Amino acid sequence: MSTIIALLAIVITLIIYLLRYQQSYWQRRGVPHDPPSFPLGALKEWRRTKSFSEIMAPIYTKFKGTGPFCGIYFLLEPAVFVLDLELVKKVLIKDFQNFQDRGVFHNEIEDPLTGNLFQLDGPKWNVLRKKLSPTFTSGKMKLMFPAVVKVAQELIQVMGEKSKNAANHILEITELQARYTADVIGSCAFGLECNSLRNPDAEFVRMGRKALIERRHSILVDTFMESYPRLARKLNLVSLTKEVQDFYTGIVRKTVEYREQNQVKRNDFMNILLEMKNKEGEKDGLSVEEIAAQAYIFFLAGFETSSTTMGFALYELARNQDVQNRLRQEINTTLAQHNNECTYEAIQQMKYLEQVLSETLRKYPVLPWVERVAKADYDTGDPHYLIEKNSRVLILSYGIHHDPEYYPDPEKFDPERFTEEEIKKRPACTWIPFGDGPRNCIGLRFGKMQALIGLALLIKHFRFSFAPQTPAVLTYNKENVLLSAEHGIHLKVEQIEE
Numbered sequence: 001m002s003t004i005i006a007l008l009a010i011v012i013t014l015i016i017y018l019l020r021y022q023q024s025y026w027q028r029r030g031v032p033h034d035p036p037s038f039p040l041g042a043l044k045e046w047r048r049t050k051s052f053s054e055i056m057a058p059i060y061t062k063f064k065g066t067g068p069f070c071g072i073y074f075l076l077e078p079a080v081f082v083l084d085l086e087l088v089k090k091v092l093i094k095d096f097q098n099f100q101d102r103g104v105f106h107n108e109i110e111d112p113l114t115g116n117l118f119q120l121d122g123p124k125w126n127v128l129r130k131k132l133s134p135t136f137t138s139g140k141m142k143l144m145f146p147a148v149v150k151v152a153q154e155l156i157q158v159m160g161e162k163s164k165n166a167a168n169h170i171l172e173i174t175e176l177q178a179r180y181t182a183d184v185i186g187s188c189a190f191g192l193e194c195n196s197l198r199n200p201d202a203e204f205v206r207m208g209r210k211a212l213i214e215r216r217h218s219i220l221v222d223t224f225m226e227s228y229p230r231l232a233r234k235l236n237l238v239s240l241t242k243e244v245q246d247f248y249t250g251i252v253r254k255t256v257e258y259r260e261q262n263q264v265k266r267n268d269f270m271n272i273l274l275e276m277k278n279k280e281g282e283k284d285g286l287s288v289e290e291i292a293a294q295a296y297i298f299f300l301a302g303f304e305t306s307s308t309t310m311g312f313a314l315y316e317l318a319r320n321q322d323v324q325n326r327l328r329q330e331i332n333t334t335l336a337q338h339n340n341e342c343t344y345e346a347i348q349q350m351k352y353l354e355q356v357l358s359e360t361l362r363k364y365p366v367l368p369w370v371e372r373v374a375k376a377d378y379d380t381g382d383p384h385y386l387i388e389k390n391s392r393v394l395i396l397s398y399g400i401h402h403d404p405e406y407y408p409d410p411e412k413f414d415p416e417r418f419t420e421e422e423i424k425k426r427p428a429c430t431w432i433p434f435g436d437g438p439r440n441c442i443g444l445r446f447g448k449m450q451a452l453i454g455l456a457l458l459i460k461h462f463r464f465s466f467a468p469q470t471p472a473v474l475t476y477n478k479e480n481v482l483l484s485a486e487h488g489i490h491l492k493v494e495q496i497e498e
C-alpha cells in the first residue's frame, strides 16, 4: 500500500514539475509576459470575476509596443499573443500556409459532430472548406432571403404581442433575438420549422444551448482537452454529450431520408449539403455524418453570434436616439422605394444600417479573438521573436477594436467610423469580427443578412429606449466565451403606429 502511495506521489510531483516547466516557457525565451498562475494561466479569473475579453484586453494594452507579440499562458499552454498589426496580417493572410490550423479539439471518429469545418484542421479542413464555400455565395444568400424575411415577420408579431402585454412595455430582448436566429438557422440549415419564437421550450434551442455549455467530462478534463487537443484525440476522448450527439445526428438522418424519399428540394443549406452527398463516390462527396457535423456547426456558429450582435445593436440604438432616428428614416425611405417590401435589393441599399452593424461588431465582437497554430517555426523578422512550431497564436479582435490608435474614443458608438472614406483611412485587419484570410467566418454573408433583415424590420416597427433598469455601461457574462450581456438587455419597446 505504502509503495502505491509513494509511486502516486512521485507521479503527481512529476506532473506538477512538467506543468511548471511548461509555464516557465516565456521566461526561458525572454519574451515579455505576465507571470503565470497555476494551472489556468492568464485565465485564472475567468468564470469567477471577469469575462474572457476583460482579462485579455488589459494584457493587449499593457504589452502593445514591446514587440510583435507577448507571451501568455492560455489555460495550461504557452501561447503567442499578437500585438502588432503587421503580424496579424501575416498570420491571417500573407503567410496563411503556415497558420492554416485552428488547433481546437476534434475527434471525428468517436465524436462525429466535431468533424465540422470550425474544428477540423489540416488537409481535411482544406478539402471541406473548398466543398462548402459554394454554399455561402451571394447567389445562394439571395435564394434564402425570403425564408429569413418570413421568420423576421414572425419576430415582429411576437415582439408586438410581448411589448403590449409587458409592464411599461419593458422587455428582455436578447432571448427573443436568440429565438429568431434559431428559427432562421433551423429552417435554413436543417429545413425545420422549429418555431421557437412561439414555443420557447423548442427542443432545438434547448439542445443548442446544451451543446454550447454542457460537456461529456468535468471542467478539468475539458481544460485538458482544449490545452492538448492532439493528445486528447489520441486518448480517444469525446467532448459532446451523447444526448446532443444523438439529437443532431437523428434530425439530420430523418431529414435526409425524408427529402430523398419524397424528392423534396428547398432553398436551404441542407439542400446544398444533400447535393454534395449525392456526389458520394466522387472526390467531393459528403457522408451523412459529415452532413450532420456541418449542419450542427452552422446552427451553433450562426445562432448565438448573430442574435447577441442584434441585442448589442438595439442596446446602442436605444442609448443613441439620434442614430436610431436616422436609421429609421433610411429604412422607411428605402422600403418606400421598394413597394414597402423587404427585398434583397432594399437591404443592400441601406448603407447606414450596414454602418450601424459594422460599428456594433467593432465595439462588441461576439467571438472576441481569433486563433491559429503554427505549422512550422516562423520567423517574424526579429530573431528574438521566433514563433516555434506548434505554438498557439491568439489575435484579440476585441483589443484591436478598442485600440484608440485605430478607433479614437473607442467606447463611443459612432457608425460614422464605417463610411467608405473612413474605412479606407484605416490599415487592413483593424476590423476582424469575422476573422480574416482564407479561414475567416464562412457564414459572414448569412450572419450579416439575418442581422440586417431583423434589425431593419425591428427599427421600422418599434422604438427602443432605456428602461429604468438598463445599465449605462454593459457588463459581460463571465462564463460565456462569446461576448454577451451579463443580465440580458432590458429595453422599453414601443410599437410605432403605421
Ligand code: HEM
Binding pocket: 117, 118, 119, 129, 297, 298, 299, 301, 302, 303, 305, 306, 309, 365, 366, 367, 369, 370, 371, 432, 433, 434, 435, 436, 437, 439, 440, 441, 442, 443, 444, 446, 447, 448, 451
Ligand atoms: C454575426 C455573426 C457571426 C460572427 C460575428 C461570426 C464570427 C466568426 C469568427 C470570428 C470566426 C473565426 C474566423 C477566423 O478564425 O478567422 C468564425 C468562423 C466560422 N463561422 Fe462564423 N460568425 C457569425 C455567423 C456565422 C454563421 C451564420 C455561420 C453559419 C451559417 C457561421 C459559421 C462559421 C464557421 C463554419 C466557421 C469556421 C470556418 C472555418 O474554420 O473554415 N458563422 N465565425
